[in-house]
Amino acid sequence: MFQNGFSPRRVVVTGMGIACPLGLGVEHVWKRMLAGESGIGSIQSFDTTTLPAKIAGQIPTGVKADGRLDINEWIPVKDQKKMDRFIQFALVAAAEAVEDSGWVPPDEEARCRTGVMIGSGIGGLETIHEAAQLAVSGKAKRISPFFIPSALINLASGQVSIKYGFKGPNHSVVTACATGVHALGDAARLISLGDAEVMVAGGAEAAVCELGVAGFCAARALSTAFNDTPAAASRPWDEGRDGFVMGEGAGVLVLEELEHAKARGAKIYAEVIGYGMSGDAYHITAPAEGHEGAFRAMKAALASANITPADIQYVNAHGTSTPLGDDLELEAVERLFGDDARNVAMSSTKSAIGHLLGAAGAVEGIFSILAIRDKVAPPTLNLEKPSRESAIDRVALQAQPRNINIALSNSFGFGGTNASIVFRAAP
Amino acid sequence: MSDTAEKVKKIVVEHLGVEEAKVTPEASFIDDLGADSLDTVELVMAFEEAFSVEIPDDAAEKITTVKDAIDYIEKQKGE
Secondary structure: OOOOOOOOOOEEEEEEEEEEOOEEOHHHHHHHHHOOOOOEEEOOOOOOOOOOOOEEEOOOEOOHHHOOEOHHHOOOHHHHOOOOHHHHHHHHHHHHHHHHHOOOOOOHHHHHOEEEEEEOOOOOHHHHHHHHHHHHOOOHHHOOOOHHHHHOOOHHHHHHHHHHOOOOOEEOOOOHHHHHHHHHHHHHHHHHHOOOOEEEEEEEEOOOOHHHHHHHHHOOOEOOOOOOOHHHOOOOOEOOOOOEOEEOEEEEEEEEEHHHHHHOOOOOOEEEEEEEEEEOOOOOOOOOHHHHHHHHHHHHHHHHHOOOHHHOOEEEOOOOOOHHHHHHHHHHHHHHHHHHHHHOEEEOOHHHHOEOHHHHHHHHHHHHHHHHHHOEEOOEOOOOOEOOOOOOEOOEOOOEEOOOOEEEEEEEEOOOEEEEEEEEEOO | OOHHHHHHHHHHHHHHOOOHHHOOOOOEOOOOOOOOHHHHHHHHHHHHHHHOOOOOHHHHOOOOEHHHHHHHHHHHHHO
C-alpha cells in the first residue's frame, strides 16, 4: 500500500454491498452481470422530451425480495425527506455491506476505531433543483430546513455513521468519476496508518435527474444514438460507441485491518494491496494525450503493491464508452503491460450498468473482487466490432473463466483526476 | 375537535411519522413525539403553508406542543 519501503498494516475487504441498475444485492447483481444482462433502459422518472439523451441505468423498483428497491423497506418515510436519493442509496448499500461483514463494534473503543468514507461525484442534485425552483418562484422562505443536510455530499458518511454508531474518522471524497476508487484507497490508507481498524467506504450517486442529464448532454458526453435500443447504448471500445450512459446507485465495502479481521474470524474477500493517483494538469473534461495521467496512476498503484504488470490477470477499465476516452485508456494499459498485454483480460462493466459517476469506482471494485473470488472476468457487452485491435482480451460479449489472482481497477474523473486500485485474493 | 385541530394533528402525524393516538393536545413535539429542532422548523413551515398564516420566529419558538400550535393558528385565523 505504500511506496519507499514503508511497511504498513495490511487491509482486507470483509463486507460488500451494492445498489445499481442491475438491482440490489452483491450476489444478485453479479449473477445478472455474468449472464450478460443489461440494466440500461428508458428514463421514466422525468420527462426527457427536450433532451437528446433519453436513457439511463436506474435502480429497478420493486420489493427487496426480488432484488429491487422500494425505499420504504429501508428508510422510514419521515426520514426520507431529510436525505437526497444518493444518501438513500448509500444507506442501502451500507446496510448490506455492514451485515455481510458481521462487524458489530462490541464497545465504545471499537466504535471509535470504525470510520466511514463514502463519497459522491455530484451529491444532492435533484434536491438542489427542487429548492432552486422554490427560490426562483419567490418562495425561498419555503425551502426546507433539511435542504442543506440532504444535499451535502459528506452526509452519506454522516447518515451511515449515525445509523450504526461508527465514531471513527468520518470523511468524504469528491473527485467526480474517480470518487469511488479514491474513497476505497484513502480509507485503506487510513487503516494502514493506524487511524482506524475498520472503514466503511465507497461511493453513491443519484444524478439521473433533469439537471444531471441536461448538464452531461450539454457537455456532449452522453450517448444519444441508442434511445430506442437502450441495452445497446453502452458499448466500450466498439466502433459504434457515441458517449456514456448515466447510471445511479451505490457501492460500499467494509475495509478492515488484516489481524483485526482474522481475530474475529471474519470472512475475507480480498486484500487491498495497491493504490495510485495522478493528475492530468491538462483539460477540464478531456483526458491527456496517451492518457498519460492514467498510465502514471496505474504505475503508482503497481509500485505501491510492489508488483509488475505480469502479476495482474484482470483489469476493470474505466471504459465509459466515449469515443476519445476508451482508446486512450487502452493505449495507456497497453503501454503499461508491454509484452504482457496478451496475458491480461480487461473489461468494462459499465457496458451493463452505465456510468455510476462517483459510485463507479466502488461498484467496480466489488466486481473486481468478485472476479478474483470466482475466477471469472465479467463481459464487455456490445463490443461487437472494436474500433481498434489490441493484444488485450477485452472480454467481448461473454464472461470468461480466467485464473484471476490480482485485479486492477481504474477510475478517472473530470478535472483530470486519476486513481487505480489493486486487489489480491484473500491471504 | 375543531377543523384546525384535526388538520394540525394530520400534519404532525405525516411529518413526524408518529401514530395518531400519540398526538394528544398536551404532546410536546420534542419530548413526546421524537422531533428535533429541524423537525420543528419544518413543522411550523407546514402549518404556515396549510393554514396560509405567517408564524414569525419568536412565535414559532413558543409553539412546543400540539395545543400551542392549534391555539396560535386559531387565534390568527380568528383575527
